[in-house]
Amino acid sequence: MAIKLFVDQGHNPGNINAGASANGLVESEVTYWAGIYLAVFLRVDPRFEVMVSRPYPDTVLGNDTPGSLRERVEMANEWPADYFISIHANANENPQINGSEVYVYERDSIAYDLAQKVLRSMVEVAGTKDNLVRVNPSLYVLRRTQMPAILVELAYLTNIEDADKLKCCLYGFSYGIYLGILDYFGFL
Template sequence: MKWYLDFGHGGKDSGAIGTNKTKESDTVLKIGMLIKNNLEQAFEKVITTREDDKYYSLDYRSSKANKENCDYFVSIHMNSSTNKSAKGVEVWVYDEKSKLYTLSKNICSNLSKTINTPNRGVKISKSFSVLRKTKMPALLIEIDFISNSSVEASLKSDKYIKDISDSISKSLLAFVNKSIVDDGIFYRVCIGEFKDKNDAIQLKNTAISKGFNNAYII
């Protein structure tokens, strides 16, 4: 699969800012790059809006995803509220018929348990540009409220950031029947031995046609 990972805001647009000046744009970039690495270790293709602190318009984000013919679009954000006690994860989709509706529920459930935050559930919006203008199924994750002082403090922890990225990664990979690769360890599977090289080539090509793009002959 080809995933489009959209790390919210960036550059002149910092997004929400916590009481102690933690920027949403920096936080989601840090989390998003770890998700990118997890997906790529599982041999998924990943396209991103940005990989540093640069500004890109909403139209640029959806247009790039459409141009790249990505299969799924995932936008990553931190939430904010004037109610400083507000807390919890929520995921937004265009409508209940979205192919990612069940995945969105799983992201909410898994992330809620992982970082011990309320599950605010899946929400519907036809106004979000990246949900409305993308040709592929899309979702937008609001990880938690950066306006909450306890959440903002937790974001200083590398383990907390990794727990968030691993939880989201596991949910995304499970959706395509894969799992996260731990510590960069890869397991190889041999599926046959042949005296005739043509038979080996045929089996390799069959494996590739079924999505095992790293199949090779030894």
């Protein structure tokens, strides 16, 4: 039986739960395409079944930020997914802050183990700084999903070097996540 992965492309186009923007990049666009690339990799492999939260670039989930988060979680829970992977791009007031990180609900968990593999592979392929796996139980999509969930922050839109990597090599970020998933399941 196939492993069911829910790929959540964080944020929406437009004004509802729109996310960050900097250096000519819009978070909802970056996450949309990163999720689509990841889904393509996974769908070629018969060991996986994949659902994305935003199947089209103009898909908007919810009528406000809480509703957008709730709709993503409900989709994954109702499917039901075996694993939840939410994709984001980070931002910081300090343009020197850079790198990739992955958030989980708690340290000693299946999600933490998956996050370590995903982060290691993504950093290796994309060439970003490893900012470690971090615990953040306040993130809605991590605490309300009924399956192991990770939230991937690809890189910082506000850092020019990271932004350049997201512009030219977004495919590599997704491929790194894919390799991390394969590694986690022992498929490499």
